[in-house]
Amino acid sequence: MNIDQSVVAAFTPTGKLRASINLGNPILANKSPETGEPFGVSVDLARAFAGRLNVELELVVFDAAGKSVQAVSEERADFGFFAVDPLRGETIAFTAPYVLIEGFYLVRDESPIKTNQDVDHRKNRVAVGLGSAYDLFLTRELKAAQIVRAPTSPSVVATFLEQKLEVAAGVKQQLEADARKAVGLRLLDERFMVIQQAMGTPKSRGSAAAEVLGTFVEDMKASGFVGDSLRRHGIVGATVAPEA
Missing domain, CATH: 3.40.190.10 (Periplasmic binding protein-like II)
Structure with missing residues (x-):
């Protein structure tokens, strides 16, 4: 997928792609007791998206959803993983859900x-x-x-x-x-x-950036990436969302 460099620049104003990771939802992310590093489906998706943009990834980790949302709303992170909600949607452009x-x-x-x-x-x-x-x-x-x-x-x-x-x-x-x-x-x-768990980026990054993120999520669902990640991390009770 060829991504216009203006979109890459919109996602990386600091030179890195900063992903807001919420450890407050164990279905999405956890911290390794051995290394202290975060892991989970949201971390896997963050790395895959950085690979698609061909940029360096920085994980910005929080212990609660509210803090993770605030970081993206205030543009201290470039994208994140959130439950879709109208209040959050005032500042964040959501993709379709990837997990329910x-x-x-x-x-x-x-x-x-x-x-x-x-x-x-x-x-x-x-x-x-x-x-x-x-x-x-x-x-x-x-x-x-x-x-x-x-x-x-x-x-x-x-x-x-x-x-x-x-x-x-x-x-x-x-x-x-x-x-x-x-x-x-x-x-x-x-x-x-039922929570619709989606990816999101600040609305200020523009419609082209939101469209690229949305396409990425659909590709990750259709390819089996999301389902494989859930199984690899032993997650039960969460289902891959249907295609948009």
């Missing part, structure tokens, strides 16, 4: 909450990761329940337990893993949202 992820609720075994519809009551407090897709979505959707924001998505269950809250909300796989470390917790039976 389910959001679930977690409660205690003895909780009277049985279904998703039981959550939105005044007596309930729902823990979410600050600035996460769940935070943005539930802030719009919940009318009566109170939202309590944990510093990061991986700290949601700890906040839920420490503050004796009624509900925790987040990535199904993260909640399941955290629930196995405690006693007396259960997930509700149905998801409350």
Whole structure:
């Protein structure tokens, strides 16, 4: 694929391609305990995109989605990996999604909450990761329940337990893993949202840059790259998004 040098320049104002990586979603990225280096499907895609542009890659790593989004919005990074959301879309041009992820609720075994519809009551407090897709979505959707924001998505269950809250909300796989470390917790039976995980770049980089990024995502889905990456990293519960 021949990419106009003006597009390459739009993506690399500092001379390097800076990728915003969020470690707060373990489906997308994790940190190696041996080397401390990030790895995962978002890191694989970042390296592949740098290869397509034929530029040097710099990973800018954050522990929470909100920080990762802010870095791209403020142009401290050139692109990133985010759940599609209207609020984020004010400053970021999103591609079509490359991965679909389910959001679930977690409660205690003895909780009277049985279904998703039981959550939105005044007596309930729902823990979410600050600035996460769940935070943005539930802030719009919940009318009566109170939202309590944990510093990061991986700290949601700890906040839920420490503050004796009624509900925790987040990535199904993260909640399941955290629930196995405690006693007396259960997930509700149905998801409350499907997250469309996409790539994005600042809108200020122009429509040509956004189009190149969108084409890249479609190529990575169609070629099997995304699916292969998910399998290689042992990710379950996330599915490759359909072609746009």
